[in-house]
Amino acid sequence: MKRMVFALIAVAAVAGVVAYTSPAYGEENEAAPAFVDKIPPGYRDWKLISVAHEEGNLHSFAAVLGNDVAITAYREGTRPFPDGATIAALHYSHAPSDENNKAFGRAQSFVPGTPTNIQFMVKDSKKYAATGGWGFAHFKEGKPGDEALLKTCFPCHNQAKASDLVFTRYAP
Amino acid sequence: MKRMVFALIAVAAVAGVVAYTSPAYGEENEAAPAFVDKIPPGYRDWKLISVAHEEGNLHSFAAVLGNDVAITAYREGTRPFPDGATIAALHYSHAPSDENNKAFGRAQSFVPGTPTNIQFMVKDSKKYAATGGWGFAHFKEGKPGDEALLKTCFPCHNQAKASDLVFTRYAP
Numbered sequence: 001m002k003r004m005v006f007a008l009i010a011v012a013a014v015a016g017v018v019a020y021t022s023p024a025y026g027e028e029n030e031a032a033p034a035f036v037d038k039i040p041p042g043y044r045d046w047k048l049i050s051v052a053h054e055e056g057n058l059h060s061f062a063a064v065l066g067n068d069v070a071i072t073a074y075r076e077g078t079r080p081f082p083d084g085a086t087i088a089a090l091h092y093s094h095a096p097s098d099e100n101n102k103a104f105g106r107a108q109s110f111v112p113g114t115p116t117n118i119q120f121m122v123k124d125s126k127k128y129a130a131t132g133g134w135g136f137a138h139f140k141e142g143k144p145g146d147e148a149l150l151k152t153c154f155p156c157h158n159q160a161k162a163s164d165l166v167f168t169r170y171a172p
Numbered sequence: 173m174k175r176m177v178f179a180l181i182a183v184a185a186v187a188g189v190v191a192y193t194s195p196a197y198g199e200e201n202e203a204a205p206a207f208v209d210k211i212p213p214g215y216r217d218w219k220l221i222s223v224a225h226e227e228g229n230l231h232s233f234a235a236v237l238g239n240d241v242a243i244t245a246y247r248e249g250t251r252p253f254p255d256g257a258t259i260a261a262l263h264y265s266h267a268p269s270d271e272n273n274k275a276f277g278r279a280q281s282f283v284p285g286t287p288t289n290i291q292f293m294v295k296d297s298k299k300y301a302a303t304g305g306w307g308f309a310h311f312k313e314g315k316p317g318d319e320a321l322l323k324t325c326f327p328c329h330n331q332a333k334a335s336d337l338v339f340t341r342y343a344p
Contacts, residue, residue, distance in 0.1 A: 044220075044344075051223045051235050053266070056280030063223050063235070063343065092343060094225070100339055103331045108228030112343040159275045167272055171235065171264060171284040172216075 034130055035150045036122050036137030040067070043088040043120070047071045050171035053094060053110075061092045061112045064168045069123075074170040080133065081164050085123040089168075091116045116140070121157075121166065132158060132165045206302055207322045208294050208309030212239070215260040215292070219243045222343035225266060225282075233284045235262045236340045241295075246342040252305065253336050257295040261340075263288045288312070293329075293338065304330060304337045 046065035054060045066074060070085040095113025117140045125133040136153035138145030157165040218237035226232045238246060242257040267285025289312045297305040308325035310317030329337040 046219075047217055048220055048235050048237060048262075050284055051233055051264075052272075053225055053233070053282040054276075054280050055282070056276065056278055058280065061223055061225070063220050065220060090220075090343070092223075097339075099332070100224075103328055103339065104226075104228065106228055108226050108230065110225040110227070111341065112222055115344055156275055160271070167269075167275065169283065171262070172287055 034128055034135065035144070035147070036120050036135040037144050039118070039137075039139055039142070040086050040088070040120060040122065043067070043086075043118075044090075046088060048171070049074060049087065050168050052089075052168065055094075059094045060116060061094045061110070063090045063112075064088070065090065079164045080125075081123045081166070083124050083126075083133075087121045087166065087168070089119040091118065117145075119153075132161075134165055206300055206307065207316070207319070208292050208307040209316050211290070211309075211311055211314070212258050212260070212292060212294065215239070215258075215290075216262075218260060220343070221246060221259065222340050224261075224340065227266075231266045232288060233264045233266045233282070235284075236260070237262065251336045252297075253295045253338070255295050255297055255305075259293045259338065259340065261291040263290065289317075291325075304333075306337055 043065060046067050049064040049066045049071070052062040052064060054062070065088045067084075067086045069082060070087050072078070073081045073085055092112030093114045093116060094110050096107065097109040097111040100109035100111065101107045117138055119139075120135075120137040122128070122135040122137070123133055124135060128135040131154040134154070134157065136150055136157075138149055138153070144150075154165075157167070160167050163169075215237060218239050221236040221238045221243070224234040224236060226234070237260045239256075239258045241254055242259050244250070245253045245257055264284030265286045265288060266282050268279065269281040269283040272281030272283065273279045289310055291311075292307075292309040294300070294307040294309070295305055296307060300307040303326040306326070306329065308322055308329075310321055310325070316322075326337075329339070332339050335341075
């Protein structure tokens with residue numbers, strides 16, 4: 001028991017140091033741009049919201065994931081999404097699969113090819129009040145998109161006002 | 173403390189009753205067919221493996237999810253997959269999105285339409301030894317597919333021997 005208590009104190013101490021030296025995600029100061037500039041940690045473990053496929057110039061595949069706040073809001077139909085809700089769109093090229101096509105005996109199968117970018121929407125009704133309460137992000141190879149690109153997110157998403165600026169529906 | 177201990181004993185007692193009255197998933201008797209006949213609980217909360225899109229006669233979208241055993245095996249490259257690994261393919265029709273197309277200003281966007289079926293692969297090297305260690309399942313509106321359909325799973329997946337009969341790759 002003594003050992004366990006000591007271990008817990010040690011963990012708490014380390015956690016304290018980490019908390020002190022690196023501000024938690026979402027705690028940027030007021031001078032920061034109204035865009036999301038850090039990749040939300042752990043997003044690849046989030047639950048599935050839906051999938052998507054864009055043709056036109058994009059030829060892209062998306063897996064759309066949500067953190068627990070977002071998933072609960074989707075499942076319970078809560079709109080607007082509560083603060084803290086975060087949605088991740090993992091984009092890949094829409095690539096034919098030679099292996100699958102061989103198994104099927106014809107060309108019909110598409111799978112994610114090269115990862116192209118990851119986009120996030122983070123709900124914080126105060127911080128991102130100017131863009132409908134959502135902060136937008138675009139990361140390519142871990143680097144954030146430039147401001148000109150990020151400025152295009154809100155006007156487009158603002159067309160989906162009825163669903164709190166979110167296009168993606170929950171896939172059952 | 174006394175209360176807490178009592179509560180824990182009560183929980184353990186209830187768990188004991190549940191364990192006694194309902195056999196755990198995967199514990200069917202030997203007379204059961206070598207297919208999976210129960211929907212693995214909680215699959216909709218599993219982590220993302222990848223997405224897929226089939227054309228031809230299917231016009232289908234898939235979200236492929238894995239339980240923790242499967243996800244760990246994918247991330248660590250463990251092949252063959254260990255017993256208990258379970259992979260779920262949630263299929264939907266590949267439907268155009270009028271709302272997204274309006275936002276993009278052209279017809280380019282596809283989203284999951286009607287759910288069509290959910291397929292599972294469950295690894296149990298003893299129980300499913302005759303089909304490469306994998307039990308296959310197909311559920312449509314909650315009902316299992318018939319034996320004729322299920323018999324087609326293994327010969328097709330057996331073409332992917334190099335990846336332990338699994339076609340889907342992990343999307344980063």
